[in-house]
Amino acid sequence: MVEPTAALECKIMGARGMDGSRKPQSNTQRAVAELRAMIFAGELGAGTDHLESELADRLGMSRTPVREAGLMLEAQGLVEMRPRKGLRVLALSPADMRDVYDVLTELESLSAERAAQAGYTKDDLAELAASISEMQAALDDDDRVAWAAADDRFHAELVRLGGNSRVIGIVGMMVDQVRRARALTLHMRPAPVKSCDDHRGVYDAIAAGDGASARSIHHAHRTHAKDMILGLLDKHRFHQI
CATH class of the missing domain: 1.10.10.10 (Winged helix-like DNA-binding domain superfamily/Winged helix DNA-binding domain)
Incomplete structure (x- = not known):
C-alpha cells in the first residue's frame, strides 16, 4: 500500500x-x-x-x-x-483558473482510477470516508468553512491514494490556487449538496475496485466545480483573484 x-x-x-x-x-x-x-x-x-x-x-x-x-x-x-x-x-485571472482546474481535473481523476485499482480495504479508505462524513456534517450545520476544510481533506487523500509521487507534487503546487478562487466564491455558491454526493460516488467506486467509474465520476465532479466557480467569477466581474 x-x-x-x-x-x-x-x-x-x-x-x-x-x-x-x-x-x-x-x-x-x-x-x-x-x-x-x-x-x-x-x-x-x-x-x-x-x-x-x-x-x-x-x-x-x-x-x-x-x-x-x-x-x-x-x-x-x-x-x-x-x-x-x-x-x-500573485494575481490569477479566470483564464489562469481554467488552466489550473483542467490540470487538476485530469490528475485527480487519474488518482481516483489508480486508487480503485490498488485493492484498498475499508480500513485503508477510512480517511477518505471520514472526510465525506465531515463534509456532510458541515453541510447540515451550514458551515461552509468547515465544509471547505473537509473537502480539502478528501482531495488530498484521494491524490495520496493514487500513489503517484509526481502527481502528488504537481497537485500540491497547484491546489492553493484553486483554494483562492473557492474562498472568494464560497458564500456565493449554492449549498454544496452535489459535491458531497459526488464524493460518495467516487468513494463507492474505489471501494468496489471500479477504476473507470471512479475516474468518470471525479472528472465530472471537477468539471462541474470549474464551470460553477468560473461562472461566479464572471457574474461578479472578478477579473483577478
Missing part, C-alpha cells in the same frame, strides 16, 4: 514527535501558515506588494523566517519574491 506523504503538512503545520505529539512550529512554519491565511482571507490582496520588514512586524518575528516563508509560498505559486522590493501576491 501507498505510504502517506506528510512533507507539506510538516512544513506548514510542524512535524510530529516520536510519541505522535505535535512539535512546536518554527517561525518559518508559522510565517507560512499565517501568510497563507492572510492571502486566502484577502488581507494580502492579489497584486499587492509587501516589504519583508512590514510582514515581519505584522507577524511579530524577524525578517529571516518571513523571507524563507516567502520562498516556500513562491514555490507554491502564491507570491513572487523580488529583490529589494519584498513579496508580491
